[in-house]
């Protein structure tokens with residue numbers, strides 16, 4: 001049986017280490033430009049933001065909902081659900097049929113979602129929410145009371161989150177990174193962090209340099225293209241251990257104090273310009289340092 005060649009194999013071997021370092025330096029220089037773009041984007045409406053800060057299970061449920069569908073839709077689900085239930089207490093939340101409610105929610109808010117994605121979403125997300133709620137019921141805790149009134153090193157927060165059903169490595173890294181951003185004052189609010197802090201004033205996240213950058217399909221694609229791999233099955237490449245290790249070490253080279261900042265750049269470049277089929281290299285913020293981008297611009301598909 002013939003085995004297909006790993007498309008990432010050899011990508012780094014074709015590099016000079018100084019070129020890798022140059023790209024890392026350039027990315028760290030451009031983080032502020034990207035961050036400014038992110039900060040200027042409209043986020044949730046004030047009513048949704050207030051709601052998420054008011055109820056202990058709201059940020060967790062929104063986080064679990066935040067896959068496969070636009071983030072703005074996912075984060076609006078808790079308030080929508082509250083308006084139907086009239087409560088957001090665990091004893092009421094745990095009785096909800098999440099498949100039925102999410103089906104209804106998608107019908108109202110995302111009617112044009114393609115059938116395959118809708119099916120995939122409804123097959124996994126409702127079960128994850130139900131498992132997560134049962135997890136907290138068994139432990140007699142909430143996503144807020146699970147934290148004590150003290151400082152936590154980032155890796156401890158990661159694993160406290162990682163064991164919750166519905167929270168995989170990517171989401172655990174993202175939440176830990178977002179807690180760190182709130183702790184550093186890079187964002188004005190974070191509904192989950194702020195609820196913990198209000199209850200436990202000493203709560204904080206330390207050791208930010210140990211937070212691993214979240215790795216998703218945008219990160220994999222833009223990182224690979226930066227180093228010259230133009231096309232691949234990016235979803236499949238997400239599980240490639242060579243690439244994952246390279247992304248992790250590269251993030252430490254570019255952002256030694258907070259390596260997870262690499263995700264802000266790669267994810268947002270992926271979202272705004274680096275389309276799989278039609279990358280908008282001419283407009284992309286990384287076009288002068290992106291090897292695949294240079295080739296696309298010269299018409300080499």
Ligand code: SF4
Nearest residue numbers: 274279281284290293
């Ligand atoms: S220059 Fe083109 S290929 Fe490179 S990251 Fe930007 S959009 Fe993607």
